[in-house]
Amino acid sequence: xxxGNVTTPFGRRPVSLALVRRQQAVAEIKAGKSAEKWKxxxxxxxxxxxxxIQSNSLAVLDALLSFYPxxxxxxxxxxxxxxxxxxxxxxxxxxAGSTLxxxxxxxxxxxxxxxxxxxxxxxxxxxxxxGDIENAFGFDLSPLLSRAEELAMFAQQIVAERAAFKRMKExxxxxRRDVRKLISAAMEEGADGDWQAIEGIYVGLIARLPRTPxxxxxxxxxxxxxxxxxxxxxxxENQEKAENPSGNxxxxxxxxxxxxxxxxxxxxxxxRKEQGAKSSGANGIQREPLKAFPLGLVLKACPQxxxxxxxxxxxxxxxxxxxxVVVRSMLGISPSAYQEACEIMGPENAAIxxxxxxxxxxxxxxPGGYLRDLTRRSERGEFSLGPMIMALLKANGLAxxxxxxxxxxxxxxxxxxxxxxxxx
Numbered sequence: 010x011x012x013g014n015v016t017t018p019f020g021r022r023p024v025s026l027a028l029v030r031r032q033q034a035v036a037e038i039k040a041g042k043s044a045e046k047w048k049x050x051x052x053x054x055x056x057x058x059x060x061x062i063q064s065n066s067l068a069v070l071d072a073l074l075s076f077y078p079x080x081x082x083x084x085x086x087x088x089x090x091x092x093x094x095x096x097x098x099x100x101x102x103x104x105a106g107s108t109l110x111x112x113x114x115x116x117x118x119x120x121x122x123x124x125x126x127x128x129x130x131x132x133x134x135x136x137x138x139x140g141d142i143e144n145a146f147g148f149d150l151s152p153l154l155s156r157a158e159e160l161a162m163f164a165q166q167i168v169a170e171r172a173a174f175k176r177m178k179e180x181x182x183x184x185r186r187d188v189r190k191l192i193s194a195a196m197e198e199g200a201d202g203d204w205q206a207i208e209g210i211y212v213g214l215i216a217r218l219p220r221t222p223x224x225x226x227x228x229x230x231x232x233x234x235x236x237x238x239x240x241x242x243x244x245x246e247n248q249e250k251a252e253n254p255s256g257n258x259x260x261x262x263x264x265x266x267x268x269x270x271x272x273x274x275x276x277x278x279x280x281r282k283e284q285g286a287k288s289s290g291a292n293g294i295q296r297e298p299l300k301a302f303p304l305g306l307v308l309k310a311c312p313q314x315x316x317x318x319x320x321x322x323x324x325x326x327x328x329x330x331x332x333x334v335v336v337r338s339m340l341g342i343s344p345s346a347y348q349e350a351c352e353i354m355g356p357e358n359a360a361i362x363x364x365x366x367x368x369x370x371x372x373x374x375x376p377g378g379y380l381r382d383l384t385r386r387s388e389r390g391e392f393s394l395g396p397m398i399m400a401l402l403k404a405n406g407l408a409x410x411x412x413x414x415x416x417x418x419x420x421x422x423x424x425x426x427x428x429x430x431x432x433x
Contacts, residue, residue, distance in 0.1 A: 037155075043083040044157040046074050046150075053121065053153075056163030060119045065104065066112040070121060072100035073148055082154040089125055091132035091147030113148075120156070123149040174224050181231045184238055185215070191241045202244050206331035209319070210237060210338065233338065240334070240344040247348060302361065302398060304329065310401040311364035326357050333360035336367050340376040350384045358394055365397050368404075 053060065054067055076090040076097075098104050104112075116122045127146035134145040153160075188211055196204045214237065218230050304326060308315060315323050317332040317339075337347045342363070350359035362383055366376050373379050386392035 038084045038151065040084060042154060042157075043081045044154050045080060046077060046082050046153070047080075049082065049153045049157050049160060050074055052157075052160040052164040055167050056160060059163050059167065060121070062115050062119050062121075063112070065101075065108065066115045066119075068101050068104065069097070069109060069112045070116055072097055073116075073122065073150065075100055077150060082150060082157075084154065087145055088150040088154065089145040089147050090150065091134055091145055093132065121152055123152060125149050170224070174227070177224065177227050177231060181227055181234060184231065184234045188234060188238050188241060191238070191245070195241070195245065200245060201248055203327060203331045203334075206319075206334060207237070207241060207244075210335060236338060236344065240338075243344045243348050247352075302394065306398065306402075307361050307364065310398045310405065311361070311368050312405070313367050314364040326360075329364070330356055330360045333363040336363050340366065340370060342366075342377040342380055346377045346381050346384075350380055353384045353388050361394055361398070365394075365401060368401055 050067075050071060053062075053070065057064070057067065073090055073092075076092045077088070079086065082088060092100075094106055094109060098106060098109050101109060113122075117124060125146055125148070132147040134147075192204055192208050192211060194200075195202065196208075211234075214230055214233055219226055222230075304323075307329070308323060314329070314332050314336060315321065317335045318328050319331070323329050323332060334347075337344075340363075347359065347363070350362060354362065362380060366373060366379060370376060383392055
């Protein structure tokens with residue numbers, strides 16, 4: 010085999026260490042190795058994106074392979090083809106000379122062929138007196154044989170990725186259909202809840218999907234769409250349980266919260282006396298059911314939640330609760346954690362808690378676990394929203410202000426010290 014020696018390109022073409030290593034690798038092809046040339050070509054075609062070549066490069070490689078007379082690339086044969094540019098252009102479907110040279114260089118750069126240039130740069134063959142090839146100058150196809158297994162693995166990887174992408178798109182289509190029909194059914198049958206807000210979240214997710222999505226795009230939208238489907242199903246299931254109390258089994262789920270301890274001291278009273286306890290719970294702790302605070306006061310304490318209201322404004326408790334659903338999804342709080350908070354605290358107070366968590370999101374490592382912990386403490390009578398609101402008012406420099414009316418939508422004034430929240 011005539012590939013054992015390292016050669017340099019003719020003329021101004023530079024040599025690189027990568028080219029030297031490729032020629033050395035070709036010289037080490039295992040004795041007796043062979044590969045069907047068109048199978049290798051199909052693998053290269055499938056792995057085109059990984060190899061960094063274009064379709065015109067494949068056309069040139071196809072033309073080069075057509076000049077090799079045998080069907081199998083063999084280690085003990087001469088794998089150098091030596092067509093002229095005119096012949097090569099003709100078999101490459103009339104490709105222009107400048108384009109041909111560019112794609113030959115691309116094949117060399119991709120490590121699929123090696124130039125073996127003569128002293129004057131011409132391509133030709135020298136034969137002995139018996140007619141056998143003694144020496145040839147042109148393009149060496151040995152890298153295709155040397156990398157046959159690697160190219161096959163590349164092709165299999167691309168095929169697997171395409172199949173996974175196809176399945177992902179199918180799952181997204183099914184999930185979109187389910188969410189759309191569930192929301193429509195809930196609206197048509199008058200189910201409780203702000204289904205307009207949920208529909209808005211659904212429409213927003215679809216709008217974020219690019220015309221030509223990547224795998225990452227589809228995966229991100231699919232995860233959020235599945236969370237939205239879970240949210241819708243939880244709401245419908247909760248309504249069914251409310252309509253049929255006898256079948257409503259107790260459900261408790263525990264999560265470990267992971268947040269900075271100093272935030273607990275701001276959100277919770279320092280003693281049970283500060284909670285204004287009135288009635289006794291199951292564990293003997295005196296507590297008072299949580300009550301909703303004036304909406305204006307809540308929005309002064311938690312101004313960031315206003316950006317998530319419809320049109321950047323919140324004018325009612327229903328709009329606050331709709332905004333909290335958006336914030337819940339943005340913070341990664343699971344639907345079940347938020348549903349449990351609504352059941353224990355009440356929907357208005359759960360929305361306030363989520364708004365408070367949003368204000369200190371940069372200090373909380375696990376918003377979902379934190380909300381679950383507040384829910385458990387509320388159930389035991391160990392947490393009250395009052396101290397949380399006062400702590401946030403104090404942090405905003407508004408501790409001495411009282412609640413304001415809610416006759417119209419409350420819009421947040423610009424705050425230069427805080428960046429606008431990311432879209433959910």
